[in-house]
Amino acid sequence: MIKCENIFKSFEGRTVLNDISVTFETGKTNLIIGRSGSGKTVLLKTLVGLHEPDEGEIYFDDTCYTKLSFKQRKAIRKDIGMIFQGGALIDASTVYENVKLPLDLFTEQSEAEKRERVEFCLERVELSHAPHLYPSELSGGMIKRAAIARAIVLNPRYLFCDEPNSGLDPQTSIVIDNLIQSITREYNITTIINTHDMNSVMEIGEKIVYIHTGYKWWEGTKEDILYADNKELNDFVFASAMAKRARGK
Amino acid sequence: MKFLETLGRYCILMGKVFSRPEKWGIYYRRTIAELDQLGVGSMALTAIISVFIGAVITIQMAITLDTPFIPQMMIGYATKETMILEFSSTVIAIILAGKVGSNIASEIGTMRITEQIDALEIMGVNSAAYLILPKIIATMIFFPFLAAFSMIVGMFGGFLVARMGVMLPSDYIDGLLYYFDSYEITYSLVKMTVFAFLITSISGFYGYYAKGNSLEVGRASTTAVVVSSIMIMIFNLLLTQLMR
Numbered sequence: 001m002i003k004c005e006n007i008f009k010s011f012e013g014r015t016v017l018n019d020i021s022v023t024f025e026t027g028k029t030n031l032i033i034g035r036s037g038s039g040k041t042v043l044l045k046t047l048v049g050l051h052e053p054d055e056g057e058i059y060f061d062d063t064c065y066t067k068l069s070f071k072q073r074k075a076i077r078k079d080i081g082m083i084f085q086g087g088a089l090i091d092a093s094t095v096y097e098n099v100k101l102p103l104d105l106f107t108e109q110s111e112a113e114k115r116e117r118v119e120f121c122l123e124r125v126e127l128s129h130a131p132h133l134y135p136s137e138l139s140g141g142m143i144k145r146a147a148i149a150r151a152i153v154l155n156p157r158y159l160f161c162d163e164p165n166s167g168l169d170p171q172t173s174i175v176i177d178n179l180i181q182s183i184t185r186e187y188n189i190t191t192i193i194n195t196h197d198m199n200s201v202m203e204i205g206e207k208i209v210y211i212h213t214g215y216k217w218w219e220g221t222k223e224d225i226l227y228a229d230n231k232e233l234n235d236f237v238f239a240s241a242m243a244k245r246a247r248g249k
Numbered sequence: 250m251k252f253l254e255t256l257g258r259y260c261i262l263m264g265k266v267f268s269r270p271e272k273w274g275i276y277y278r279r280t281i282a283e284l285d286q287l288g289v290g291s292m293a294l295t296a297i298i299s300v301f302i303g304a305v306i307t308i309q310m311a312i313t314l315d316t317p318f319i320p321q322m323m324i325g326y327a328t329k330e331t332m333i334l335e336f337s338s339t340v341i342a343i344i345l346a347g348k349v350g351s352n353i354a355s356e357i358g359t360m361r362i363t364e365q366i367d368a369l370e371i372m373g374v375n376s377a378a379y380l381i382l383p384k385i386i387a388t389m390i391f392f393p394f395l396a397a398f399s400m401i402v403g404m405f406g407g408f409l410v411a412r413m414g415v416m417l418p419s420d421y422i423d424g425l426l427y428y429f430d431s432y433e434i435t436y437s438l439v440k441m442t443v444f445a446f447l448i449t450s451i452s453g454f455y456g457y458y459a460k461g462n463s464l465e466v467g468r469a470s471t472t473a474v475v476v477s478s479i480m481i482m483i484f485n486l487l488l489t490q491l492m493r
Protein backbone atom coordinates (compact mmCIF):
# COMPACT_ATOMS: atom_id res chain seq x y z
CA MET A 1 0.00 0.00 0.00
CA ILE A 2 1.16 3.50 -0.78
CA LYS A 3 -0.59 6.39 0.84
CA CYS A 4 -0.15 10.12 0.42
CA GLU A 5 -1.72 12.74 2.63
CA ASN A 6 -2.32 16.38 1.76
CA ILE A 7 0.42 16.67 -0.84
CA PHE A 8 1.18 20.14 -2.18
CA LYS A 9 3.79 20.87 -4.80
CA SER A 10 4.52 24.04 -6.70
CA PHE A 11 7.20 25.15 -9.15
CA GLU A 12 8.33 28.78 -9.09
CA GLY A 13 5.14 29.88 -7.39
CA ARG A 14 2.81 27.92 -9.67
CA THR A 15 0.94 25.23 -7.77
CA VAL A 16 0.87 21.93 -9.63
CA LEU A 17 -0.44 19.59 -6.93
CA ASN A 18 -3.16 20.76 -4.60
CA ASP A 19 -3.92 18.88 -1.42
CA ILE A 20 -3.80 15.36 -2.82
CA SER A 21 -4.66 12.47 -0.51
CA VAL A 22 -4.97 8.97 -1.95
CA THR A 23 -4.38 5.38 -0.93
CA PHE A 24 -3.05 3.00 -3.57
CA GLU A 25 -3.71 -0.65 -2.89
CA THR A 26 -1.37 -3.65 -2.93
CA GLY A 27 -1.82 -6.33 -5.58
CA LYS A 28 -3.92 -4.01 -7.71
CA THR A 29 -3.28 -1.80 -10.70
CA ASN A 30 -4.00 1.71 -9.46
CA LEU A 31 -4.52 4.25 -12.22
CA ILE A 32 -3.95 7.98 -12.17
CA ILE A 33 -5.79 9.57 -15.06
CA GLY A 34 -6.15 13.13 -16.25
CA ARG A 35 -5.55 15.43 -19.17
CA SER A 36 -2.12 16.35 -20.42
CA GLY A 37 -0.53 18.84 -18.03
CA SER A 38 -2.86 18.03 -15.15
CA GLY A 39 0.04 16.98 -12.92
CA LYS A 40 0.18 13.19 -13.26
CA THR A 41 3.90 12.96 -13.84
CA VAL A 42 4.64 15.42 -11.05
CA LEU A 43 2.47 13.38 -8.67
CA LEU A 44 4.21 10.15 -9.61
CA LYS A 45 7.67 11.69 -9.25
CA THR A 46 6.70 13.19 -5.92
CA LEU A 47 5.54 9.77 -4.70
CA VAL A 48 8.87 8.15 -5.58
CA GLY A 49 10.89 11.02 -4.16
CA LEU A 50 12.26 12.58 -7.35
CA HIS A 51 10.44 15.76 -6.32
CA GLU A 52 10.17 16.85 -2.68
CA PRO A 53 6.58 17.74 -1.77
CA ASP A 54 6.18 21.24 -0.31
CA GLU A 55 3.77 19.82 2.24
CA GLY A 56 2.26 16.47 3.10
CA GLU A 57 3.38 12.94 3.93
CA ILE A 58 3.93 9.84 1.85
CA TYR A 59 3.76 6.33 3.30
CA PHE A 60 5.16 3.14 1.80
CA ASP A 61 3.24 0.55 3.78
CA ASP A 62 4.04 1.61 7.34
CA THR A 63 7.11 3.69 6.62
CA CYS A 64 6.76 7.43 6.33
CA TYR A 65 8.97 8.04 3.30
CA THR A 66 9.02 11.82 3.55
CA LYS A 67 10.67 11.66 6.99
CA LEU A 68 13.50 9.34 5.97
CA SER A 69 17.11 10.35 5.50
CA PHE A 70 18.82 9.90 2.13
CA LYS A 71 20.43 6.65 3.30
CA GLN A 72 17.20 5.18 4.62
CA ARG A 73 15.44 6.10 1.40
CA LYS A 74 17.95 4.12 -0.54
CA ALA A 75 16.77 0.97 1.20
CA ILE A 76 13.23 1.61 -0.01
CA ARG A 77 14.40 2.58 -3.51
CA LYS A 78 15.59 -0.99 -3.85
CA ASP A 79 11.94 -2.05 -3.68
CA ILE A 80 10.82 0.52 -6.24
CA GLY A 81 10.67 -0.09 -9.96
CA MET A 82 9.78 2.74 -12.28
CA ILE A 83 8.91 2.95 -15.95
CA PHE A 84 9.34 6.48 -17.28
CA GLN A 85 7.21 8.18 -19.88
CA GLY A 86 9.92 7.88 -22.54
CA GLY A 87 11.45 4.63 -21.30
CA ALA A 88 14.60 6.37 -20.02
CA LEU A 89 16.86 3.50 -21.00
CA ILE A 90 20.53 4.42 -20.74
CA ASP A 91 21.45 5.22 -24.35
CA ALA A 92 25.05 4.14 -24.02
CA SER A 93 24.14 0.63 -22.83
CA THR A 94 22.53 -2.36 -24.52
CA VAL A 95 19.19 -3.79 -23.46
CA TYR A 96 21.01 -6.48 -21.50
CA GLU A 97 23.21 -3.96 -19.67
CA ASN A 98 20.24 -1.73 -18.95
CA VAL A 99 18.32 -4.54 -17.30
CA LYS A 100 21.41 -5.72 -15.43
CA LEU A 101 22.27 -2.28 -14.05
CA PRO A 102 20.05 -2.42 -10.93
CA LEU A 103 21.57 -5.80 -10.10
CA ASP A 104 25.08 -4.33 -10.38
CA LEU A 105 24.10 -1.48 -8.12
CA PHE A 106 22.14 -3.25 -5.43
CA THR A 107 23.28 -6.85 -5.24
CA GLU A 108 26.46 -8.83 -4.73
CA GLN A 109 25.38 -11.60 -7.10
CA SER A 110 27.85 -13.34 -9.38
CA GLU A 111 27.79 -12.61 -13.12
CA ALA A 112 26.15 -15.99 -13.76
CA GLU A 113 23.34 -15.31 -11.29
CA LYS A 114 22.81 -11.87 -12.78
CA ARG A 115 22.70 -13.28 -16.30
CA GLU A 116 20.10 -15.81 -15.27
CA ARG A 117 17.91 -13.14 -13.69
CA VAL A 118 18.24 -10.74 -16.63
CA GLU A 119 17.40 -13.48 -19.10
CA PHE A 120 14.37 -14.43 -17.05
CA CYS A 121 13.08 -10.86 -17.05
CA LEU A 122 13.75 -10.38 -20.76
CA GLU A 123 11.83 -13.54 -21.44
CA ARG A 124 8.94 -12.26 -19.33
CA VAL A 125 8.64 -9.19 -21.59
CA GLU A 126 9.37 -11.19 -24.75
CA LEU A 127 12.69 -9.56 -25.52
CA SER A 128 14.90 -12.64 -25.35
CA HIS A 129 15.93 -12.08 -28.94
CA ALA A 130 17.21 -8.52 -28.42
CA PRO A 131 19.61 -8.30 -25.47
CA HIS A 132 22.47 -6.99 -27.61
CA LEU A 133 20.55 -4.09 -29.15
CA TYR A 134 20.99 -0.45 -28.13
CA PRO A 135 17.96 1.71 -27.29
CA SER A 136 18.30 3.60 -30.58
CA GLU A 137 17.79 0.30 -32.40
CA LEU A 138 14.52 -0.54 -30.64
CA SER A 139 10.92 0.22 -31.58
CA GLY A 140 8.73 2.21 -29.18
CA GLY A 141 7.06 -0.92 -27.83
CA MET A 142 10.39 -2.68 -27.34
CA ILE A 143 11.71 0.31 -25.39
CA LYS A 144 8.69 0.15 -23.09
CA ARG A 145 9.14 -3.58 -22.61
CA ALA A 146 12.84 -3.24 -21.90
CA ALA A 147 11.97 -0.54 -19.37
CA ILE A 148 9.50 -2.93 -17.74
CA ALA A 149 12.16 -5.63 -17.58
CA ARG A 150 14.55 -3.20 -15.90
CA ALA A 151 11.86 -2.10 -13.46
CA ILE A 152 11.05 -5.65 -12.33
CA VAL A 153 14.55 -7.11 -12.27
CA LEU A 154 14.95 -6.55 -8.53
CA ASN A 155 11.51 -7.97 -7.69
CA PRO A 156 10.10 -4.62 -6.63
CA ARG A 157 7.29 -4.28 -4.11
CA TYR A 158 6.20 -1.00 -5.67
CA LEU A 159 5.92 -0.38 -9.39
CA PHE A 160 5.43 3.07 -10.91
CA CYS A 161 4.55 3.43 -14.58
CA ASP A 162 4.33 6.80 -16.32
CA GLU A 163 2.17 6.33 -19.41
CA PRO A 164 3.50 2.86 -20.19
CA ASN A 165 1.57 2.62 -23.43
CA SER A 166 1.54 6.15 -24.82
CA GLY A 167 2.57 6.22 -28.45
CA LEU A 168 1.86 2.53 -28.98
CA ASP A 169 -0.71 0.90 -31.21
CA PRO A 170 -3.86 -0.39 -29.44
CA GLN A 171 -2.82 -4.05 -29.66
CA THR A 172 0.63 -3.49 -28.22
CA SER A 173 -0.90 -1.23 -25.56
CA ILE A 174 -3.11 -4.03 -24.37
CA VAL A 175 -0.17 -6.45 -24.30
CA ILE A 176 1.76 -4.00 -22.13
CA ASP A 177 -1.21 -3.30 -19.86
CA ASN A 178 -1.87 -6.99 -19.35
CA LEU A 179 1.80 -7.63 -18.73
CA ILE A 180 1.88 -5.03 -15.98
CA GLN A 181 -1.34 -6.32 -14.47
CA SER A 182 -0.22 -9.93 -14.43
CA ILE A 183 3.13 -9.01 -12.87
CA THR A 184 1.25 -6.99 -10.27
CA ARG A 185 -0.96 -9.92 -9.32
CA GLU A 186 1.75 -12.55 -9.55
CA TYR A 187 4.12 -10.79 -7.14
CA ASN A 188 1.51 -8.87 -5.15
CA ILE A 189 3.01 -5.49 -6.05
CA THR A 190 1.56 -2.06 -5.38
CA THR A 191 1.37 -0.69 -8.90
CA ILE A 192 0.57 2.89 -9.86
CA ILE A 193 0.05 3.74 -13.50
CA ASN A 194 -0.33 7.16 -15.12
CA THR A 195 -2.41 7.13 -18.23
CA HIS A 196 -4.81 9.12 -20.36
CA ASP A 197 -5.81 6.12 -22.41
CA MET A 198 -9.45 5.07 -21.86
CA ASN A 199 -8.70 1.61 -23.22
CA SER A 200 -6.30 1.03 -20.34
CA VAL A 201 -8.81 2.41 -17.89
CA MET A 202 -11.48 -0.05 -18.98
CA GLU A 203 -9.00 -2.90 -19.28
CA ILE A 204 -7.02 -2.74 -16.04
CA GLY A 205 -8.45 0.10 -13.91
CA GLU A 206 -8.95 -1.61 -10.57
CA LYS A 207 -8.67 1.66 -8.74
CA ILE A 208 -8.82 4.97 -10.56
CA VAL A 209 -7.91 8.46 -9.42
CA TYR A 210 -8.84 11.36 -11.68
CA ILE A 211 -6.59 14.42 -11.40
CA HIS A 212 -7.84 17.73 -12.74
CA THR A 213 -5.73 20.92 -12.66
CA GLY A 214 -3.71 19.51 -9.77
CA TYR A 215 -6.70 18.52 -7.63
CA LYS A 216 -7.96 15.03 -6.94
CA TRP A 217 -11.29 15.38 -8.69
CA TRP A 218 -12.71 11.89 -8.39
CA GLU A 219 -11.75 8.36 -7.36
CA GLY A 220 -13.39 5.00 -7.89
CA THR A 221 -13.31 1.85 -10.01
CA LYS A 222 -13.78 1.17 -13.72
CA GLU A 223 -17.27 -0.06 -12.92
CA ASP A 224 -18.26 3.34 -11.49
CA ILE A 225 -16.42 5.57 -13.90
CA LEU A 226 -18.95 5.46 -16.74
CA TYR A 227 -21.77 6.48 -14.43
CA ALA A 228 -19.95 9.03 -12.31
CA ASP A 229 -21.76 12.28 -11.74
CA ASN A 230 -18.90 14.65 -12.40
CA LYS A 231 -18.78 17.00 -15.34
CA GLU A 232 -15.02 17.21 -15.87
CA LEU A 233 -14.60 13.47 -15.46
CA ASN A 234 -17.42 12.80 -17.92
CA ASP A 235 -15.85 15.16 -20.44
CA PHE A 236 -12.57 13.31 -20.06
CA VAL A 237 -14.08 9.85 -20.24
CA PHE A 238 -16.49 10.45 -23.08
CA ALA A 239 -14.00 12.27 -25.24
CA SER A 240 -13.30 8.78 -26.52
CA ALA A 241 -15.90 7.27 -28.80
CA MET A 242 -15.40 3.83 -27.36
CA ALA A 243 -16.47 4.94 -23.92
CA LYS A 244 -19.52 6.66 -25.39
CA ARG A 245 -20.58 3.44 -27.01
CA ALA A 246 -19.97 1.48 -23.83
CA ARG A 247 -22.29 3.80 -21.96
CA GLY A 248 -24.87 3.58 -24.71
CA LYS A 249 -25.15 -0.19 -24.26
CA MET B 250 24.37 37.90 -8.21
CA LYS B 251 23.53 35.40 -10.93
CA PHE B 252 27.22 34.51 -11.05
CA LEU B 253 27.37 33.76 -7.32
CA GLU B 254 24.25 31.62 -7.55
CA THR B 255 25.73 29.61 -10.42
CA LEU B 256 29.03 29.24 -8.59
CA GLY B 257 27.15 28.01 -5.52
CA ARG B 258 25.25 25.42 -7.51
CA TYR B 259 28.48 24.34 -9.17
CA CYS B 260 30.12 23.82 -5.77
CA ILE B 261 27.16 21.84 -4.45
CA LEU B 262 27.26 19.62 -7.52
CA MET B 263 31.01 19.06 -7.05
CA GLY B 264 30.27 18.11 -3.44
CA LYS B 265 27.90 15.44 -4.75
CA VAL B 266 30.39 14.32 -7.40
CA PHE B 267 33.17 13.82 -4.86
CA SER B 268 31.14 12.15 -2.13
CA ARG B 269 32.30 8.65 -1.37
CA PRO B 270 31.18 6.25 -4.11
CA GLU B 271 28.95 3.34 -3.16
CA LYS B 272 30.62 0.72 -5.31
CA TRP B 273 34.13 1.15 -6.65
CA GLY B 274 33.88 -1.55 -9.29
CA ILE B 275 31.32 0.31 -11.36
CA TYR B 276 33.31 3.54 -11.26
CA TYR B 277 36.46 1.73 -12.31
CA ARG B 278 34.80 0.24 -15.36
CA ARG B 279 33.23 3.54 -16.34
CA THR B 280 36.54 5.37 -16.00
CA ILE B 281 38.22 2.93 -18.37
CA ALA B 282 35.44 3.47 -20.89
CA GLU B 283 35.78 7.26 -20.59
CA LEU B 284 39.58 7.08 -20.99
CA ASP B 285 38.93 5.47 -24.31
CA GLN B 286 36.11 7.75 -25.41
CA LEU B 287 37.28 11.15 -24.17
CA GLY B 288 41.05 10.53 -24.17
CA VAL B 289 42.07 8.16 -26.92
CA GLY B 290 39.23 9.55 -29.02
CA SER B 291 40.90 12.98 -28.98
CA MET B 292 44.34 11.85 -30.10
CA ALA B 293 43.74 12.17 -33.83
CA LEU B 294 42.47 15.74 -33.56
CA THR B 295 45.35 16.69 -31.27
CA ALA B 296 47.87 15.17 -33.68
CA ILE B 297 46.48 16.91 -36.76
CA ILE B 298 46.35 20.32 -35.15
CA SER B 299 49.76 20.00 -33.50
CA VAL B 300 51.62 18.86 -36.59
CA PHE B 301 50.28 21.78 -38.62
CA ILE B 302 50.87 24.38 -35.93
CA GLY B 303 54.40 23.07 -35.33
CA ALA B 304 55.07 23.39 -39.04
CA VAL B 305 53.60 26.88 -39.29
CA ILE B 306 55.47 28.18 -36.23
CA THR B 307 58.73 26.93 -37.72
CA ILE B 308 58.03 28.67 -41.03
CA GLN B 309 57.05 31.92 -39.27
CA MET B 310 60.12 31.83 -37.06
CA ALA B 311 62.33 31.12 -40.05
CA ILE B 312 61.00 34.26 -41.74
CA THR B 313 61.15 36.43 -38.61
CA LEU B 314 64.58 35.31 -37.47
CA ASP B 315 66.11 35.51 -40.93
CA THR B 316 69.13 37.71 -40.02
CA PRO B 317 72.80 36.82 -39.89
CA PHE B 318 73.00 37.88 -36.20
CA ILE B 319 70.76 35.08 -34.88
CA PRO B 320 71.90 31.48 -35.22
CA GLN B 321 69.51 29.34 -37.30
CA MET B 322 69.05 26.83 -34.50
CA MET B 323 67.09 29.49 -32.57
CA ILE B 324 64.22 28.73 -34.94
CA GLY B 325 64.01 25.20 -33.59
CA TYR B 326 64.40 26.50 -30.06
CA ALA B 327 61.55 29.00 -30.48
CA THR B 328 59.27 26.34 -31.93
CA LYS B 329 59.99 24.07 -29.01
CA GLU B 330 59.35 26.75 -26.40
CA THR B 331 56.08 27.88 -28.00
CA MET B 332 54.82 24.33 -28.17
CA ILE B 333 55.81 23.38 -24.63
CA LEU B 334 54.88 26.56 -22.79
CA GLU B 335 51.57 27.54 -24.31
CA PHE B 336 50.39 25.73 -27.38
CA SER B 337 50.35 22.12 -26.18
CA SER B 338 48.61 22.96 -22.94
CA THR B 339 46.51 26.09 -23.31
CA VAL B 340 45.58 26.05 -26.99
CA ILE B 341 45.04 22.30 -27.05
CA ALA B 342 42.89 22.69 -23.92
CA ILE B 343 40.71 25.27 -25.68
CA ILE B 344 40.31 22.91 -28.61
CA LEU B 345 39.47 20.03 -26.29
CA ALA B 346 36.97 22.26 -24.50
CA GLY B 347 35.22 22.53 -27.84
CA LYS B 348 35.35 18.84 -28.61
CA VAL B 349 35.11 17.10 -25.24
CA GLY B 350 33.20 19.83 -23.42
CA SER B 351 30.35 19.98 -25.88
CA ASN B 352 30.27 16.19 -26.00
CA ILE B 353 29.96 15.90 -22.22
CA ALA B 354 27.38 18.68 -21.85
CA SER B 355 25.15 17.36 -24.60
CA GLU B 356 25.44 13.74 -23.47
CA ILE B 357 24.56 14.50 -19.86
CA GLY B 358 22.00 17.12 -20.88
CA THR B 359 20.21 14.63 -23.09
CA MET B 360 20.23 12.11 -20.26
CA ARG B 361 18.61 14.77 -18.07
CA ILE B 362 15.78 15.69 -20.40
CA THR B 363 15.02 12.07 -21.35
CA GLU B 364 14.73 11.17 -17.65
CA GLN B 365 17.74 8.84 -17.74
CA ILE B 366 19.15 10.71 -14.76
CA ASP B 367 15.86 10.27 -12.89
CA ALA B 368 16.03 6.57 -13.72
CA LEU B 369 19.51 6.37 -12.19
CA GLU B 370 18.33 8.23 -9.09
CA ILE B 371 15.46 5.74 -8.70
CA MET B 372 18.01 2.96 -8.77
CA GLY B 373 19.61 4.64 -5.78
CA VAL B 374 22.64 5.86 -7.73
CA ASN B 375 24.33 9.13 -6.91
CA SER B 376 23.80 10.19 -10.52
CA ALA B 377 26.12 13.20 -10.33
CA ALA B 378 29.05 11.07 -9.22
CA TYR B 379 28.15 8.18 -11.47
CA LEU B 380 28.06 10.33 -14.60
CA ILE B 381 30.65 13.03 -13.93
CA LEU B 382 33.35 11.54 -11.71
CA PRO B 383 34.63 8.91 -14.19
CA LYS B 384 34.87 11.65 -16.83
CA ILE B 385 36.81 13.95 -14.51
CA ILE B 386 39.25 11.22 -13.52
CA ALA B 387 39.68 10.02 -17.09
CA THR B 388 40.40 13.47 -18.51
CA MET B 389 42.71 14.47 -15.66
CA ILE B 390 44.74 11.34 -16.33
CA PHE B 391 44.70 11.49 -20.09
CA PHE B 392 44.84 15.18 -21.03
CA PRO B 393 48.39 15.72 -19.69
CA PHE B 394 49.37 12.80 -21.86
CA LEU B 395 47.69 14.51 -24.81
CA ALA B 396 49.69 17.66 -24.04
CA ALA B 397 52.95 15.71 -24.09
CA PHE B 398 51.85 13.99 -27.27
CA SER B 399 51.07 17.37 -28.83
CA MET B 400 54.56 18.70 -27.96
CA ILE B 401 56.25 15.78 -29.68
CA VAL B 402 54.00 15.85 -32.74
CA GLY B 403 54.34 19.65 -33.02
CA MET B 404 58.12 19.49 -32.97
CA PHE B 405 57.94 16.74 -35.56
CA GLY B 406 55.79 19.03 -37.73
CA GLY B 407 58.54 21.64 -37.53
CA PHE B 408 61.07 19.04 -38.49
CA LEU B 409 59.06 18.10 -41.56
CA VAL B 410 59.07 21.65 -42.94
CA ALA B 411 62.74 21.96 -42.05
CA ARG B 412 63.30 18.89 -44.20
CA MET B 413 61.34 20.49 -46.98
CA GLY B 414 63.94 23.21 -47.15
CA VAL B 415 62.83 25.91 -44.73
CA MET B 416 66.08 25.47 -42.82
CA LEU B 417 68.80 22.95 -42.11
CA PRO B 418 67.24 19.99 -40.27
CA SER B 419 70.39 19.54 -38.19
CA ASP B 420 70.11 23.17 -36.97
CA TYR B 421 66.47 22.52 -36.13
CA ILE B 422 67.38 19.47 -34.05
CA ASP B 423 70.15 21.43 -32.32
CA GLY B 424 67.55 24.03 -31.43
CA LEU B 425 65.22 21.45 -29.95
CA LEU B 426 68.02 20.12 -27.78
CA TYR B 427 69.30 23.55 -26.80
CA TYR B 428 68.66 24.59 -23.17
CA PHE B 429 66.28 21.85 -22.13
CA ASP B 430 64.44 22.69 -18.89
CA SER B 431 62.27 19.85 -17.59
CA TYR B 432 60.40 22.25 -15.29
CA GLU B 433 58.78 23.79 -18.34
CA ILE B 434 57.26 20.45 -19.15
CA THR B 435 56.11 19.90 -15.60
CA TYR B 436 54.54 23.37 -15.64
CA SER B 437 52.72 22.62 -18.86
CA LEU B 438 51.43 19.23 -17.72
CA VAL B 439 50.22 20.62 -14.40
CA LYS B 440 48.35 23.34 -16.26
CA MET B 441 46.76 20.74 -18.50
CA THR B 442 45.62 18.70 -15.50
CA VAL B 443 43.86 21.77 -14.09
CA PHE B 444 42.33 22.56 -17.48
CA ALA B 445 41.05 18.99 -17.74
CA PHE B 446 39.25 19.40 -14.44
CA LEU B 447 37.78 22.74 -15.52
CA ILE B 448 36.53 21.49 -18.88
CA THR B 449 34.97 18.31 -17.55
CA SER B 450 33.41 19.66 -14.38
CA ILE B 451 32.01 22.79 -16.04
CA SER B 452 30.57 20.88 -19.00
CA GLY B 453 29.18 18.24 -16.65
CA PHE B 454 27.56 21.01 -14.61
CA TYR B 455 25.80 22.64 -17.57
CA GLY B 456 24.64 19.27 -18.86
CA TYR B 457 23.43 18.06 -15.48
CA TYR B 458 21.21 21.08 -14.93
CA ALA B 459 19.88 21.25 -18.49
CA LYS B 460 16.13 21.30 -18.70
CA GLY B 461 13.46 21.51 -21.33
CA ASN B 462 14.08 20.16 -24.80
CA SER B 463 16.83 19.58 -27.33
CA LEU B 464 17.14 23.33 -27.97
CA GLU B 465 18.07 23.84 -24.35
CA VAL B 466 20.60 21.01 -24.50
CA GLY B 467 22.21 22.68 -27.50
CA ARG B 468 22.31 25.94 -25.58
CA ALA B 469 23.74 24.23 -22.51
CA SER B 470 26.52 22.72 -24.55
CA THR B 471 27.40 26.08 -26.13
CA THR B 472 27.47 27.73 -22.70
CA ALA B 473 29.65 24.91 -21.41
CA VAL B 474 32.24 25.48 -24.14
CA VAL B 475 32.24 29.27 -23.74
CA VAL B 476 32.52 29.18 -19.96
CA SER B 477 35.22 26.50 -19.93
CA SER B 478 37.25 28.44 -22.51
CA ILE B 479 37.07 31.62 -20.46
CA MET B 480 37.96 29.73 -17.27
CA ILE B 481 40.94 28.14 -19.04
CA MET B 482 42.18 31.62 -19.95
CA ILE B 483 41.74 32.94 -16.41
CA PHE B 484 43.43 29.94 -14.82
CA ASN B 485 46.20 30.06 -17.40
CA LEU B 486 47.01 33.57 -16.22
CA LEU B 487 46.78 32.61 -12.55
CA LEU B 488 48.91 29.49 -12.90
CA THR B 489 51.52 31.29 -14.95
CA GLN B 490 51.83 33.94 -12.23
CA LEU B 491 52.00 31.22 -9.62
CA MET B 492 54.39 28.79 -11.24
CA ARG B 493 56.82 30.88 -13.29
Ligand SMILES: Nc1ncnc2c1ncn2[C@@H]1O[C@H](COP(=O)(O)OP(=O)(O)OP(=O)(O)O)[C@@H](O)[C@H]1O
Nearest residue numbers: 011012016034035036037038039040041042043196
Ligand atom coordinates in the same frame (compact mmCIF):
# COMPACT_ATOMS: atom_id res chain seq x y z
N1 LIG C 1 10.32 20.55 -13.19
C1 LIG C 1 9.29 21.38 -13.42
N2 LIG C 1 9.42 22.70 -13.27
C2 LIG C 1 8.39 23.54 -13.50
N3 LIG C 1 7.15 23.15 -13.87
C3 LIG C 1 6.94 21.84 -14.04
C4 LIG C 1 7.99 20.88 -13.83
N4 LIG C 1 7.48 19.65 -14.06
C5 LIG C 1 6.20 19.84 -14.41
N5 LIG C 1 5.85 21.15 -14.40
C6 LIG C 1 4.53 21.71 -14.72
O1 LIG C 1 3.57 20.96 -14.01
C7 LIG C 1 2.40 20.77 -14.78
C8 LIG C 1 2.01 19.30 -14.77
O2 LIG C 1 2.97 18.57 -15.53
P1 LIG C 1 2.98 17.01 -15.65
O3 LIG C 1 4.23 16.65 -16.35
O4 LIG C 1 2.75 16.40 -14.32
O5 LIG C 1 1.73 16.75 -16.58
P2 LIG C 1 1.13 15.35 -16.99
O6 LIG C 1 -0.19 15.25 -16.35
O7 LIG C 1 2.11 14.27 -16.71
O8 LIG C 1 0.94 15.56 -18.55
P3 LIG C 1 1.22 14.51 -19.74
O9 LIG C 1 0.01 13.64 -19.82
O10 LIG C 1 1.33 15.40 -20.93
O11 LIG C 1 2.47 13.78 -19.45
C9 LIG C 1 2.71 21.29 -16.17
O12 LIG C 1 1.99 22.49 -16.33
C10 LIG C 1 4.19 21.56 -16.17
O13 LIG C 1 4.45 22.74 -16.86
Ligand SMILES: [Mg+2]
Nearest residue numbers: 040041085162
Ligand atom coordinates in the same frame (compact mmCIF):
# COMPACT_ATOMS: atom_id res chain seq x y z
MG1 LIG D 1 3.30 13.00 -17.85
